[in-house]
Amino acid sequence: MSLPLQQKLIVPGLLLAIVIPAAIGYITYQQGMENTAAAGWVGHTYEVRAKVQVIYTQLAEITSSTRGFLINGQEEFLGPYTVAARDIGGRLQELRKLTADNAEQQKRVSALEALVARRLTYSQALLDIRRKQGYQAAARITARGEGLQIMAEVRELAAAMDTAEQILLQRRITELRENNRRTQLLFLGLAGSLAAVLLAAVWLAYRNAVVQQRVLDLTEQARAHSENIVNTVRTPLVVLDSDLRVQSANRAYYRTFLVSAAEVEGRAFHELGSGQWDIPGLRHRLEEILAQHTTLEDFEVERDFPGLGQRIMLLHASKIFRVGNNTETVLVAIEDITARKRAEATLTNLSRDLQRQNTELQAVNQELEAFTYTVSHDLRAPLRHIHGFSHILTEEYGPRLDAEARRYLARVEEGADRMGQLLDDLLNLSRVGRKELTLQVTGLNSLVEEVRTELQPETAGRQIDWRVETLPFVECDPALMKQVLANLLGNAVKYTHPRERALIEVGHLRQNGQSVIFVRDNGVGFSMKYADKLFGVFQRLHRQEDFKGTGVGLATVQRIIHKHGGRVWAESELDQGATFFFTSCNPAAPLETIEHANGGHR
Numbered sequence: 174m175s176l177p178l179q180q181k182l183i184v185p186g187l188l189l190a191i192v193i194p195a196a197i198g199y200i201t202y203q204q205g206m207e208n209t210a211a212a213g214w215v216g217h218t219y220e221v222r223a224k225v226q227v228i229y230t231q232l233a234e235i236t237s238s239t240r241g242f243l244i245n246g247q248e249e250f251l252g253p254y255t256v257a258a259r260d261i262g263g264r265l266q267e268l269r270k271l272t273a274d275n276a277e278q279q280k281r282v283s284a285l286e287a288l289v290a291r292r293l294t295y296s297q298a299l300l301d302i303r304r305k306q307g308y309q310a311a312a313r314i315t316a317r318g319e320g321l322q323i324m325a326e327v328r329e330l331a332a333a334m335d336t337a338e339q340i341l342l343q344r345r346i347t348e349l350r351e352n353n354r355r356t357q358l359l360f361l362g363l364a365g366s367l368a369a370v371l372l373a374a375v376w377l378a379y380r381n382a383v384v385q386q387r388v389l390d391l392t393e394q395a396r397a398h399s400e401n402i403v404n405t406v407r408t409p410l411v412v413l414d415s416d417l418r419v420q421s422a423n424r425a426y427y428r429t430f431l432v433s434a435a436e437v438e439g440r441a442f443h444e445l446g447s448g449q450w451d452i453p454g455l456r457h458r459l460e461e462i463l464a465q466h467t468t469l470e471d472f473e474v475e476r477d478f479p480g481l482g483q484r485i486m487l488l489h490a491s492k493i494f495r496v497g498n499n500t501e502t503v504l505v506a507i508e509d510i511t512a513r514k515r516a517e518a519t520l521t522n523l524s525r526d527l528q529r530q531n532t533e534l535q536a537v538n539q540e541l542e543a544f545t546y547t548v549s550h551d552l553r554a555p556l557r558h559i560h561g562f563s564h565i566l567t568e569e570y571g572p573r574l575d576a577e578a579r580r581y582l583a584r585v586e587e588g589a590d591r592m593g594q595l596l597d598d599l600l601n602l603s604r605v606g607r608k609e610l611t612l613q614v615t616g617l618n619s620l621v622e623e624v625r626t627e628l629q630p631e632t633a634g635r636q637i638d639w640r641v642e643t644l645p646f647v648e649c650d651p652a653l654m655k656q657v658l659a660n661l662l663g664n665a666v667k668y669t670h671p672r673e674r675a676l677i678e679v680g681h682l683r684q685n686g687q688s689v690i691f692v693r694d695n696g697v698g699f700s701m702k703y704a705d706k707l708f709g710v711f712q713r714l715h716r717q718e719d720f721k722g723t724g725v726g727l728a729t730v731q732r733i734i735h736k737h738g739g740r741v742w743a744e745s746e747l748d749q750g751a752t753f754f755f756t757s758c759n760p761a762a763p764l765e766t767i768e769h770a771n772g773g774h775r
Contacts, residue, residue, distance in 0.1 A: 617644035668696035
């Protein structure tokens with residue numbers, strides 16, 4: 174007996190009731206997992222874009238902080254530079270990990286790392302030059318535009334990375350929407366074909382709801398994570414909806430413009446504050462961004478902002494997509510460039526002043542050349558005549574003159590000799606100012622020994638205890654450095670003359686990372702209240718009758734040391750000796766080179 178058709182269909186129906194729900198359930202599960210993965214990639218894309226913005230902002234802070242220090246020379250301006258330089262390496266590593274799945278983005282990350290390294294090296298070089306050689310040297314470097322070129326390349330690279338991520342974002346959102354659509358069709362098929370299998374349909378619906386919730390939870394987590402990243406950025410950011418009303422802003426915006434969220438969110442962008450963003454053309458440009466997918470770059474705004482005063486702001490804007498409510502929005506970044514503009518104006522004025530001062534200096538140099546010629550030719554001849562004729566009078570008519578007349582002639586000769594020595598010292602001082610440095614790695618001990626040999630006629634018959642340490646090799650002009658040591662050691666010999674046993678020390682020490690040479694004696698010393706006159710031309714702290722001299726020697730020492738980029742100073746007490754210090758010639762000479770030439774001695 175054949176079974177009724179209904180009975181024949183029972184087993185296939187049961188099998189279908191088991192297999193079809195199982196198959197649809199499996200497919201639904203896979204769709205849910207794909208939705209979850211797609212939502213995760215959407216959040217991942219937002220995180221990459223935010224990380225690129227953080228790195229660009231930190232580079233901008235390094236640039237701004239460096240410029241502030243170059244202009245003012247105050248270490249306080251380097252606070253943001255130090256923080257950004259410390260953190261930016263970690264940000265780059267995080268960005269590299271985030272883009273590990275994208276070979277093209279990895280190449281861009283490598284290029285970005287190279288640009289960041291160039292920017293840091295360039296900034297550190299500027300800081301070193303500013304500290305060691307001064308503002309003018311640093312300004313000459315910045316005028317070459319290397320820093321601007323690096324930032325332009327970084328901006329272009331960051332824009333390329335952001336564009337690539339936007340393309341990925343659109344594709345992933347499209348995939349997410351397609352996955353959702355397929356999931357909905359599966360549910361409709363399940364409801365139509367398996368109405369009888371209510372329990373299975375309910376279970377599948379429940380399963381799909383769980384998956385959807387997971388998608389929403391992941392999306393919300395990604396949004397919250399992105400907002401946390403955005404709030405760490407120090408650049409003010411604001412998100413506008415399709416009506417150009419403020420959806421949200423980061424903490425930097427509230428802190429910068431001294432407003433609260435209640436005063437900003439929900440209001441039209443051009444109505445914020447006292448109409449500070451109500452600028453001809455700006456609203457139209459923002460609307461174009463939404464309609465035509467354009468961007469806004471370097472839109473400059475100069476306004477009187479409430480609580481801030483007159484400021485100059487630079488606006489950048491681009492369209493972004495918010496996953497949570499499937500809406501297109503505009504992200505506006507606001508950069509305060511007031512300090513930069515003022516610095517540029519200051520640099521322009523300084524450049525103008527420098528040009529004027531250079532012109533004046535050229536005129537002074539020409540006058541100095543004329544004076545030097547006069548000293549060399551017009552003044553020396555009369556001196557030679559005075560000295561020669563007084564000497565002839567003394568030799569030929571001396572016996573006929575009384576003692577008073579001979580004393581007068583002796584004073585005339587002595588005055589002529591002293592005037593000749595003074596002219597020689599002045600000419601030497603003038604030549605030092607004009608002479609170009611010929612730098613060589615030179616051992617200071619050999620120069621000290623040469624000077625001591627030349628001082629032997631003055632030290633003959635005296636008890637002098639010389640204590641000369643092992644001095645470093647330094648990069649200097651040997652002839653000028655010998656003159657420095659000759660003046661300092663000659664002074665030590667001269668001003669220890671009243672001592673029965675003189676002590677003269679030459680040594681070196683480390684001070685604030687620099688090599689410092691010193692010459693110390695136990696002579697008559699001087700009072701420190703007159704120390705400001707010590708290195709002036711014709712400034713003498715002792716009577717001519719007690720110690721001969723022209724008052725030009727220490728001025729020459731100072732000029733030579735300053736030409737080498739160093740400094741010179743003295744410490745003393747009256748009748749307790751004196752110590753003269755100077756930094757070791759050329760501070761740009763690598764310490765390793767000096768130590769190697771000295772056999773490793775410090």
